[in-house]
Amino acid sequence: MILSMLKQATQPYHEQIGRNSYSAEILADDISRAYYGRLLKRFYGFYTPLEGRIAPGAELAALGIDLEARSKAPLLRRDLLWLGSNPASISQLPICRDLPLAAQVPQALGCMYVLEGSTLGGQLIARHVRAALDLTDESGCAFFTSYGAQLGPMWKAFGAALTGYSEAHPDAAPQIVESACATFTAFGRWLAA
Numbered sequence: 001m002i003l004s005m006l007k008q009a010t011q012p013y014h015e016q017i018g019r020n021s022y023s024a025e026i027l028a029d030d031i032s033r034a035y036y037g038r039l040l041k042r043f044y045g046f047y048t049p050l051e052g053r054i055a056p057g058a059e060l061a062a063l064g065i066d067l068e069a070r071s072k073a074p075l076l077r078r079d080l081l082w083l084g085s086n087p088a089s090i091s092q093l094p095i096c097r098d099l100p101l102a103a104q105v106p107q108a109l110g111c112m113y114v115l116e117g118s119t120l121g122g123q124l125i126a127r128h129v130r131a132a133l134d135l136t137d138e139s140g141c142a143f144f145t146s147y148g149a150q151l152g153p154m155w156k157a158f159g160a161a162l163t164g165y166s167e168a169h170p171d172a173a174p175q176i177v178e179s180a181c182a183t184f185t186a187f188g189r190w191l192a193a
Contacts, residue, residue, distance in 0.1 A: 002166035002173055003159055006113050009177045013184030022191050026125055031132050037083045040143065044076040046096045046190045047115070050183070053102040054111055063105075063161040065112070070154070072115065075142040082140045096190045100182035106172040109162050110179025114187065116158045119146050 017023065022039060025031065051073050054060075060067060080090055102111045126137075126144035135141040137148060147154045166173050 002163055002176060005173060005177055006110075006180050010114070010180050010184055013181060013188065017184065017188050017191070020188065020191055027128050029132065031129065033083065033133055036129060036133060036140075037080065037085070040076055040079050040083070041085075041093050042191060043143065044073065044080060044090070045094050046099075046187055047076060048073040049095050049097070050099050050102065050111060050115070050186075053099060054108045055103045059105050060108060060161075063165055064157060065161050070112070070116065070158075072143055072146055075146055078142050079140050096186065098186055098189060100179055100186050102179070104175070105165065106169070106175035107179040109165060110176040110181075111183045112158065113162065113176070113180045114183040116155060119151060120155060122146065123151065 022042075025035060026039060051067070051071050054067060057067050077090060081087075100111055101107045122144040126141055129135055129144065130137075130141055133140070137145045162176075166176065
């Protein structure tokens, strides 16, 4: 039930991000590596601080959620390095400060719903940029192909953990949904800035 609630509540936010100029540009036939690199830098500036905020690791681990295995910031860093950035320039990238709360388990799950859900949409982007920019999962496209063949099982495992938590804590559903909506809102603002 929580997954249906989240899908319905976040649909307008998801659609709004889909209408942002970056969505059209990333799927354009004439996408450039320079544009792709700039977009990855924006993603890095959002994912890195947000993943660092998803706090209750022990509590999430008890739900079967391994934060380290699900972290996307290292994949973004790897792609940026492959595209020509260096560690010093990456450390100087702008970082989003307007982030949703993620210190409590329901907040963390709401944030993660958005981050984990983006791996599904990332597959469409990955197919396009691999072909348009001659990239591979190992050379510049690790972020958008984050789980590779394990995408389905990783999404299902997260969905099961989220469902299990919400069934055990039914009062937490509004906070989970609110956090997911806040994550979409913050991400949209960051991309538009």
